[in-house]
């Protein structure tokens with residue numbers, strides 16, 4: 357038996373490279389995000405779902421496996437949050453202007469993290485209620501993966517945002533797709549809530565990428581291109597059995613992360629009125645990176 361050695365991707369140290377959005381622009385994106393989840397529309401794990409009525413017998417083996425898989429992805433939140441803490445420092449390692457940008461971003465990041473943490477907890481509760489796992493075993497299994505590093509090789513802030521744009525949209529699409537084949541009402545509720553949150557997360561990152569393209573144009577094209585050129589979903593390089601498992605979950609419900617590229621192309625198209633050759637080339641490149649089947653569906 358072979359063991360997979362996790363590969364931590366080399367990560368640049370400290371503050372992510374600019375150009376950074378002016379704090380007032382970023383504040384507008386943060387404000388829109390906050391307004392998309394007023395108190396009346398928020399939910400919590402304890403009261404939003406009828407855990408006692410979960411009927412695990414209505415799940416196929418593939419669906420149980422898909423729930424276990426997405427729990428790992430969501431539960432890695434400390435890794436994702438840590439990345440933002442390292443690359444957008446809130447201390448004296450950055451100058452005041454950069455700190456002000458990072459402080460504004462942090463308003464988003466903490467709310468985002470709180471929501472992703474609720475996703476992890478909801479899926480944990482679901483696994484227990486459905487008899488997919490039991491608490492001690494699940495905590496231990498999640499801990500074994502959760503302690504592995506999560507790093508990103510990208511130098512630029514815009515790359516981190518473009519990466520998040522794609523993976524949030526890909527996750528939203530997968531949750532919707534899984535929800536459409538599931539026949540267990542509580543899991544449908546959970547996936548419905550999660551996919552709505554992922555859609556809002558996508559919208560924030562799309563807003564930031566669009567504003568950056570409008571302000572900086574060609575200057576941010578290359579760092580966005582780099583993201584698509586080397587794209588891997590979170591944990592693809594570290595989660596034990598990731599690729600085999602990813603194929604299995606794609607068997608259970610349609611999954612192709614390149615479906616999300618179309619949404620990045622739309623952001624690029626929306627952002628740039630007077631298109632330049634480099635921006636055109638970026639849109640063509642992203643389209644060409646889609647898998648043939650996904651590209652065919654979109655046409």
Ligand SMILES: [Fe+2]
Pocket residue numbers: 430471472475550554
């Ligand atoms: Fe999530």
Ligand SMILES: [Fe+2]
Pocket residue numbers: 472524553554557
């Ligand atoms: Fe998300």
